[in-house]
Amino acid sequence: MNLKDWFQNRKEEQMAARPSEVVAIDDDIAKLWQKCYNCDTQLLKKELEHNLMVCPHCDYHFRVNARTRISQLVDEGTFQELNSNITAGDPLEFVDTESYKERLRKANEKNDMNEAVVTGLGEIDGEKVALAVMDFDYMGGSMGSAVGEKVTRIIEKALELKLPVIAVTASGGARMQESALSLMQMAKTSCAVAKMNEAKLLYITVLTEPTFGGVTASFGTLGDIIIAEQGARIGFAGRRVIEQTIRQKLPSDFQTAEYLLKYGQIDNISKRSELKATLSNILKIHKRKGQ
């Protein structure tokens, strides 16, 4: 009997026994486990975290939030967060089936964040960098004014300090609740990247699962080097929109990192376990004399 079956059996037995305290213990035990979305294996959460949230059996890359991502990439103790006080307003007083204010409140409650991007300075293998790391768990990583502002400010900080920038994206696109104001963040962040080009400073983007819409069509794909994380789906339009428009079946690997690589849209793919080393290598090769 493998561990998964044992766990399943035990749960069934205990459910049958049904004294409430046993069920409670059972819930606690369940919290220790995470089922792999790809191969269904029950994984011990601790082990999964130790393995950078990658399934040891099938190599499935679980999505990771911004804080976890930063801890995986940045040398311990070197990250200094900036502009964490910048948060979303509600300029349009937007209400759909729920108000934007309420959605923001819930997102703040659910996450260890107050916006969909964390920005700051840190070191990767001793190389100083400016970082913008997006978080899909926060309102689908959508880009509104606050996200655009934080990304722009960290780029401006890098321009001032002459540092490379790494942007790690995970986003469903622009934040609809801010309408044209969120659309303009695409222009704002891209104009900031233009200044990186003119200053000949290195800008690297890491596209992770999933990166779509307004982030793909702005700072996400403007990297001097574009790396996609293994398994990430990346695109401009969503799969459903494309299917509805062209009424054709899409290839099964459509919009995967591997697909984009085949069509020449990204420089390379990295497994999560190799991402830090990949970035470190890029940073070191592009380092100018005296920097």
Added chain:
Amino acid sequence: MAVLEFEKYVYEIENKIEELRKISAESGMDLSNEIETFEKQKEEYKKELYDNLEPLQKLQIARHSERPNFLDYINLMTTDFMEMHGDREGSDDRAIIGGIARLDGRPVMIIGTMKGKTTKENLEYNFGMPQPQGYRKALRLFEHANRFALPIITLIDTPGAFPGIKAEETGQGIAIAVNLKEMAKLEVPIIAVITGEGCSGGALGLAVANKVLMLEHAYYTVISPEGCASILWRDASKAAQAAEALKITANDLLKFDIIDGVVKEPIGGAHYDPQMTANNLKQMLLSSLDEMANMSAQELKDDRYSKFRRMGVFNE
């Protein structure tokens, strides 16, 4: 002229007036007082109607099949236009057209999205939905204009960049992103005009400009009201609410400093008098060009950067 649902009453009055004229002509009765009264009522009703359109009604005008398109504006307000085709990489996307022309005698580069008025034309122009190759052609023309100091005018009327397999394979997102970034570097005046639909990144990909203008009944938004309704309300029929919530009209966008000016349309919309619309647009383009005539390359770049740098509303 295709009549929109909310305009029907105007046509009913017009029919009544027509009837009265006929009766008057046939019977020899003098009905001029009655006709005049109806005419006056009609004009008052129209003014009231078109000054207070709901966002969804404006949307219908912006999407009107007879609304003037890019080539109409070229014919109505420029001279010496020569189209410059192709991205030099194997494609000539017809959804984006551009070339050199004169505006009131002044040399300019003028580029825009193109929509058809018939099904046949719309198939040629892909309903105004560009492919990545269209954005790359536009970028080629931007850079040409930059080398030869031609001011750039873009006219935008698009439901969005095309969502398709080939578009994704050849980098729709990247093509738009690159335009946003490269437009920031240009050293000539840029004026962008939303003439009809200004939908999402597909519109913005031609709109990183020093001056952004909008026609009175055009709309500019991050997502179509229908798309927004189907995602947030999970019900595409809630488009009217979405159109309201998204604040897509020229007046809304003026308030948020996203646009710099509104081009007046004739009563009922641009399609009722394309020449008057083109004249109004031309006047605003010329005065915008005048405003920027003495700016240096660096000033133009700084002006454009700081314009977009300021955009957004957040707490700090």
